[in-house]
Amino acid sequence: MDLISESDLNTCLKTLESSSQGAADGDKAEEARMLDVLKQLQRRGVTADLLKRTNAGKRLNKFCKHASDAVSKSAKAAVEAWKQCVKKETADGGDTAEGGASQPAKAPMANDSAAGGREGQPLAGASAAPASGTSGGGLRSAGSSQQLLTRQPSASSSGFSVDPPRCGNETRDKVRSMLAEALAVGYVGGGDTGPSSLQSPNQLGAAIEEALYDLMGGGGGGGGGREAVSAEYKAKARSLCFNLKDAKNPDLRERVLSGSVPPETLVRLSAEEMASDEQKKKNRELKEWLAKEAVRGATTNAATTDMFQCGRCKQRKCTYYQLQTRSADEPMTTFVTCTNCGQRWKFC
Structure with missing residues (x-):
């Protein structure tokens, strides 16, 4: 089985994420697109290090509960195939065997050969159904190799020791x-x-x-x-x-x-x-929408209050609404309209 590159893996996952909502709403074209990507993921191998770097396990796992049964089933099959890849990688590296006893590096390979390729078997049939004993096709079943797939990427999980130079403050x-x-x-x-x-x-x-x-x-x-x-x-x-x-x-x-x-x-x-390119695009679209709403004078979702004083007519008869126009860690922007003279202003 050929290993998938990090760029190809990220591209596949981004495609799944962008098509997910459309497929859930019944769009057959988006569903077919997701199924095609999931089949590709089933046929390509992965490593534990690649999964940790890209957080791919967690990103793929959420599609196991997709509204589309076909997408959910195919995602579970891809998850199971990834599990087998990590298991095989661990066995080939001479890590701890399934029973907990430490085995020589070549022992698992010999066992697999004697069992007729038992470890490799689920990879070929992964697209049909998940292996028995797996709960919902998730990545949280017992075993250290499965946990590697769900661990959130961080400085410690990437193997990098965080220890910057100190200044004394x-x-x-x-x-x-x-x-x-x-x-x-x-x-x-x-x-x-x-x-x-x-x-x-x-x-x-x-x-x-x-x-x-x-x-x-x-x-x-x-x-x-x-x-x-x-x-x-x-x-x-x-x-x-x-x-x-x-x-x-x-x-x-x-x-x-x-x-x-x-x-x-x-x-x-x-x-x-x-902000990311995706967030910048959303911000531009939001600003364009706000500009159109301001021209039309839309106040459908506005609430009436006397907390604000108009700088033009000095009255306190105002309506206001709030929107998140910047990044998530910034405060919301409040848009205020004076119902007496029509003056508009905003603040954060």
Whole structure:
């Protein structure tokens, strides 16, 4: 069985995610598209390391409970095929056998041969039905190999040790660790140095924090002092960690690790500028919709209140509604309309 590449795996999973809602609503074309992708996944091999880097186990597992029976059945078959791939990889590597006793590296291969390829059998018949003893085709059955498929990717699960350089300030050191952990999601470097094309998350996390402290920390030139950090520093640090760790925004993390976006530039980016291409598209569509609604003067979902005072007529007869126009870690935007003079304004 040929191993699937990381880019092909991500493409397949993104296709499944984009077609899922349409298939659930009864769109036969989207359902056929999902089934075709799932059949490809059943025929391609995976490794435990690949599943951890891409979080593919968790992403595929949710389709086992899809509204379409055909999609659900095919997803369970793909899940079972992946389980067998990880089992076979563990056996070939000389890991612990199923009964718990440690076996020589070649013993599992001999057992498989004597049993007529028992380990490989489910791979060929995976598209027909999941193997017995599996509950709902999920990835949470007993056994360490199955748990590898469901573990959320993090700095520890990727094998990278998060230990950035310290500066002596407790708050700043915590921010450095959080940034390094966010950058280490999916990091495949060999140790602290990593590939020559990527920077170390530890060193880079410290550099980003240093640039952030110089920009808005309140301590002047940074360094290892114990000055109190500002509220703006803390808010920006939370925003950076959220966007760097976002599973839907790997491009930002890769650009930072590769040096395309230096720390001094990163700390000056707004939450909207750091958002993924998908989120930017949603934001543009939302702004266009809001502009149209403003022109039409739509107030269908607006609530009446006297909490706000109109700056034009000084009256407190207003309607308002709230929308999430920026990233999830930012506050909602409130849109207010004066019912007396028609003045409109917004605030966050």
